[in-house]
Amino acid sequence: xxxxxxxxxxxxxxxxxxxxxxxxxEAAFRAVLVMKPDHDEALFGLGLNLLIARRFQEAVEPxxxxxxxxxxxxxxxxxxxxxxxxxxxxxxxxxxxxTANGVEPLPEGARVTWARAAAYNALxxxxxxAALDLxxxxxxxxxxxxxxxxxxxxxILVAFDSLDAARTLGAWLAAHNPADLIRAHELRVLxxxxxxxxxxxxxxxxxxxxxxxxxxxxxxMLDYRAPELLANLVAGRYARFARILDLGCGTGLAAPFLxxxxxxxxxxxxxxxxxxKAAERGGYDHLVQAEAVTFLQSQPxxxxxxxxxxxxxxxxxxxxxxTAAAEALAHGGVLAFSVERGEAGWxxxxxxxxxxxxxxxxxxxxxGFRIADHEDIVLRREATGVTQGRLYLLExx
Numbered sequence: 001x002x003x004x005x006x007x008x009x010x011x012x013x014x015x016x017x018x019x020x021x022x023x024x025x026e027a028a029f030r031a032v033l034v035m036k037p038d039h040d041e042a043l044f045g046l047g048l049n050l051l052i053a054r055r056f057q058e059a060v061e062p063x064x065x066x067x068x069x070x071x072x073x074x075x076x077x078x079x080x081x082x083x084x085x086x087x088x089x090x091x092x093x094x095x096x097x098x099t100a101n102g103v104e105p106l107p108e109g110a111r112v113t114w115a116r117a118a119a120y121n122a123l124x125x126x127x128x129x130a131a132l133d134l135x136x137x138x139x140x141x142x143x144x145x146x147x148x149x150x151x152x153x154x155x156i157l158v159a160f161d162s163l164d165a166a167r168t169l170g171a172w173l174a175a176h177n178p179a180d181l182i183r184a185h186e187l188r189v190l191x192x193x194x195x196x197x198x199x200x201x202x203x204x205x206x207x208x209x210x211x212x213x214x215x216x217x218x219x220x221m222l223d224y225r226a227p228e229l230l231a232n233l234v235a236g237r238y239a240r241f242a243r244i245l246d247l248g249c250g251t252g253l254a255a256p257f258l259x260x261x262x263x264x265x266x267x268x269x270x271x272x273x274x275x276x277k278a279a280e281r282g283g284y285d286h287l288v289q290a291e292a293v294t295f296l297q298s299q300p301x302x303x304x305x306x307x308x309x310x311x312x313x314x315x316x317x318x319x320x321x322x323t324a325a326a327e328a329l330a331h332g333g334v335l336a337f338s339v340e341r342g343e344a345g346w347x348x349x350x351x352x353x354x355x356x357x358x359x360x361x362x363x364x365x366x367x368g369f370r371i372a373d374h375e376d377i378v379l380r381r382e383a384t385g386v387t388q389g390r391l392y393l394l395e396x397x
Contacts, residue, residue: 006035013045022053040069044076056086056383074104081110085117088160093117108142115139120153123165128172138290147176154183156349159382163190166350181205183343186352187224193348198314202293202352204270207250211273214251222380226309228337229377230391231257234305234336237373237393241304245328246284248294250274250313256285259308266303268295296324304330310379313353316346318364326368326396334368335394340379362393367396 013028024047032042050056063080066072077100084093097114100106106114111396113149119135134151135142137199143149150173155164173180189195194344210217218224231254241263246254246324249267251274258265275287288295292311306325315321325335342355349355358374365371373395379389 004033004037005247006032007034010039010042010045013042015051017045025049026053031309032038038065038074040066043069044072045077048079048082051083051086056083058084060087060089060389064254077103078106078110081117084114085113085145088156088162090117090121112139112144113143115143116153119149120157120162120165123153123157123168124162125164126168128168129315131169132172147173149181150172150176151180152188158186158190161350163259163350166190182209189348189352190350193350195348196315196317197354198352200270203314207269207271208273209278211251211271214274214277215253218380219253222382223378224310224380225375226389226391228257228292228380229375230309230336230338231253233373233375233391233393234307234334235260238305238334240335243330244305245302245303246372247296247301247306247308249278249284249287250283250310252278254285254307254309255281255297256348259283261305263305268292293320293324296321296328299328301330302328303333305334305336308335310335310338312339313358316348316354316360322368322394331396333396334372335396336392337394338377338389338391341376341390358390361390365392365394366396368397 008302009028013025013032017025017030022085029042029046029049031044032039043062044066047059047066050059050151060080060083061078061386063083067080077096081093081096081100081194084096094114094117097110098105099113115135115138117154119131122131122134132146135149136146154166154169157169167187167190170183170190173183174187181202185199191357221256226331241261244258244261244263244265246258246265246267248268252267255265264285265283266288267275267278268288268290270289270291271338272289275289278284279287306329312318312321329335338355339361340355342357345360346354346356362371372395374393375391377389377391379387
């Protein structure tokens with residue numbers, strides 16, 4: 001074994017990681033581990049690199065090995081605990097944070113995450129108030145408002161498919177704030193999922209609440225690129241449009257990609273807060289607050305392209321929307337949209353969004369459209385995996 005070669009490769013890995021070249025760093029850390037599989041610094045470096053790359057599940061194994069090295073620094077156990085939390089393994093995360101805290105008091109951020117992990121774990125088969133009290137006890141003076149913790153926890157538990165725990169927390173939220181339209185609907189989805197579309201009042205409240213953090217949360221953290229990918233699919237077949245409707249325009253993420261078609265661009269959304277962000281971004285000739293189907297029905301033959309990125313995920317039954325879209329399109333107009341990919345028909349998911357099968361989309365589109373193109377994509381990161389989607393281009397018959 002050439003110890004100098006190991007040290008040289010380790011230095012390359014550390015330097016690449018410091019420069020944000022995560023792929024190069026990973027390759028170099030793995031090269032060290034080929035030469036010396038139990039090299040604890042390389043194991044920790046690889047685990048940390050994977051954690052930064054948001055490959056949380058993959059980070060757990062090397063971090064676990066790195067923690068058990070003789071004289072391992074306390075920060076290694078903290079990183080392992082964070083990785084476990086981010087994979088939804090709240091029981092192991094809480095235990096690992098507790099052990100780390102016994103060696104060296106945790107920094108503030110780690111203590112709060114420990115408190116959340118312990119509370120989420122306690123919700124499995126437990127009482128919501130007791131779980132939240134446990135959070136408050138561990139977080140101490142760092143504790144946030146319990147209702148805020150519960151709202152965020154509800155979404156996290158749903159994302160990790162811990163649905164019994166989410167129901168328990170959702171019932172606590174409903175009792176403490178019955179006027180919360182967002183959590184009330186999301187709890188109904190988990191207890192009686194028989195809705196063929198999300199209520200407009202829920203969608204409006206949801207996106208009013210999300211508006212200020214929407215771009216950062218979806219684009220930066222979840223790698224959401226549906227508007228760009230859908231616009232690219234459109235541009236691959238069509239060069240110009242005169243009048244475009246960005247349906248469910250949100251904060252205006254699609255505007256820069258639609259600008260190249262040279263059209264008059266109208267944005268429509270239910271959320272006034274999202275429309276305000278779209279106005280800040282610019283690129284629209286008109287911005288309108290309205291419900292999607294109602295607006296389409298009021299605009300006969302008004303558009304050449306209707307663009308709907310991540311809008312149909314709030315509709316189960318697509319027939320009313322597609323019928324209204326056909327009426328709002330000029331002859332030969334195009335409807336471009338994304339869906340979350342389902343097996344068959346349509347299904348309401350625990351996330352309160354809908355998934356649609358290709359068979360269903362083709363069936364419901366057939367009366368007024370022909371499918372000109374489609375493409376499978378990754379819509380966004382979600383918990384430990386990704387959400388699979390499909391893009392469609394439909395031409396009005």
